[in-house]
Amino acid sequence: MLGAVGTTLLPVVSGCSAIETTDEQAVTTADKARVFIGNMDAGEFNKAHEHLTSKLQQRFTVDLLEKLWAGLEAQHGAYNQVTETEPTPIDDVDGVSVTIECADGTAQLGIATDDQTIVKFDNLADYSPPSYANQSAFTEHAVEVGPQSLPGTVSVPSDADSVPGVVLVHGSGSVDRDATLGPNKVFKDLAWGLASRGIAVLRYDKRTFTQDVPPADKTLETVTVTDAVAAVNRLADVPAVDPQRRIVVGHSLGAMATPRLLNRTDAIAGVMLAAHARPITDVVVDQVRHGRSVIDGTLTSQDKQEIKQLEQTFQQVKNGDIPDEQDVFDTPAAWWKSLLSYDQVATARELSVPLWIGQGGRDYQVSSEKDFQQWQTALSGESNVTFSLYEQLSHLLSPGRGPSLWAEYEYHDNVLAKLVTDLASWISMV
Known part of the structure; x- marks a missing residue:
């Protein structure tokens, strides 16, 4: 029954729709990965950050998650959808490989979870030769x-x-x-x-x-x-x-x-x-200034002091x-x-x-x-x-x-x- 107690809504790949699971259904690593990617796509980097373990939160700050997502879209164009999730070991932990389709290309992220949080988060991109190389x-x-x-x-x-x-x-x-x-x-x-x-x-x-x-x-x-x-x-x-x-x-x-x-x-x-x-x-000063301001075009007082x-x-x-x-x-x-x-x-x-x-x-x-x-x-x-x-x-x-x-x-x-x-x-x- 729609709207029944115990129903959880998980954003799907576009960030515009949702999928449903019930309390009797296990929320899989793939489901959690889609939620995480959906938060990133929606610009909800604080919410995405909450999915990480405390250890990962120290490594991947909210600001870093925002820049990594901006880097993805800078390299491959606007995000479209997750096209595939495949079981894949991530640093010897069971996880999934998430294939992300963008306007100009695809990327692969590796995500592993425990019962509650994301315990591993990695970029699975590998080098491949260019098509113009014979x-x-x-x-x-x-x-x-x-x-x-x-x-x-x-x-x-x-x-x-x-x-x-x-x-x-x-x-x-x-x-x-x-x-x-x-x-x-x-x-x-x-x-x-x-x-x-x-x-x-x-x-x-x-x-x-x-x-x-x-x-x-x-x-x-x-x-x-x-x-x-x-x-x-x-x-x-x-x-x-x-x-x-x-x-x-x-x-x-x-x-x-x-x-x-x-x-x-x-x-x-x-x-x-x-x-x-x-x-x-x-x-180099210009490189630092750009790196600090590229997301929103502003510099904090601390940024300005460090550049000075x-x-x-x-x-x-x-x-x-x-x-x-x-x-x-x-x-x-x-x-x-x-x-x-x-x-x-x-x-x-x-x-x-x-x-x-x-x-x-x-x-x-x-x-x-x-x-x-x-x-x-x-x-x-x-x-x-x-x-x-x-x-x-x-x-x-x-x-x-x-x-x-x-x-x-x-x-x-x-x-x-x-x-x-x-x-x-x-x-x-x-």
């Missing part, structure tokens, strides 16, 4: 790079003979050869996409990924430039590669370092993907008041100083080799308005420079919607196919 069109083999013997991989087009070759240069942090971040592998996408189009690609594990580097030695020169130069030299020894057609492709910090690399090597061209033009300290403190600390770095080995924003002062002492724009302006500067319009880590436009202003009169802006791309070069945020990187997507094909065409003409 794995039968190339082969791969291991190489070592430089005196540090950094492990690397060369992707070589099948039956290649004297093809152009690319070295991929990482962004900041301890990054592997695939530029893995969550379920995303930016460099693997680029390598496989370019190798499928007749271009050999060398990628390697960054020094800070494979070994400990003393804090005072963590400089742009030590952890990026020296090893990238060695990689360009190593590429010349790959039999299928034309040594006269080697090209540097840098991403983020690696893109910012590309002008210096072109001065230090025989590379005939450079590609700069998401390269900051402003001082790194200005870039960060600006003051960076000023101390600029003044030389902080020892090289002392951490600033979780990174040794030596690193910040080495970046501040390098003028990437002036260095690029002096180059005569071809440059391709690409930028995502949604990138919040490197601004299309503040950085990309500065590159355009500084180099617009240079006939050797090509500019390409991709409005939908985030810092990871994958498409999305609305403001980008770090939580977007928790969900899988591939580098945009058009960027890969544009890049391959440009390299082939250099």
